[in-house]
Amino acid sequence: MLRKGATGPALDPKKMAEKGLEYLKAVIFGGLPGGMPDWGRQGILSEKDTELMARFLLE
Numbered sequence: 857m858l859r860k861g862a863t864g865p866a867l868d869p870k871k872m873a874e875k876g877l878e879y880l881k882a883v884i885f886g887g888l889p890g891g892m893p894d895w896g897r898q899g900i901l902s903e904k905d906t907e908l909m910a911r912f913l914l915e
């Protein structure tokens with residue numbers, strides 16, 4: 857919630873801007889092999905939710 861990381865890495869805006877919107881959407885929707893859950897594929901977040909979350913990480 858504070859984006860400092862816990863199980864996963866810290867998600868600071870500067871680092872997120874370098875990764876870009878499309879990368880963030882892909883990670884949030886489809887997860888990562890290192891333990892990031894696939895919120896979209898599990899049906900927890902819709903495409904729209906995913907987009908909003910990705911944009912939030914860039915603010």
Ligand code: HEM
Nearest residue numbers: 863864865867871875880883884888889890891892893909
């Ligand atoms: C709304 C909730 C979450 C969002 C938006 C989110 C977003 C992200 C993003 C964008 C990355 C990639 C960071 C990078 O490439 O620098 C990431 C990685 C990761 N996240 Fe999450 N995350 C969330 C929740 C969680 C939760 C609840 C867990 C653990 C149960 C988790 C575990 C991880 C792990 C382990 C990674 C690194 C995976 C790897 O490098 O293979 N995340 N997360």
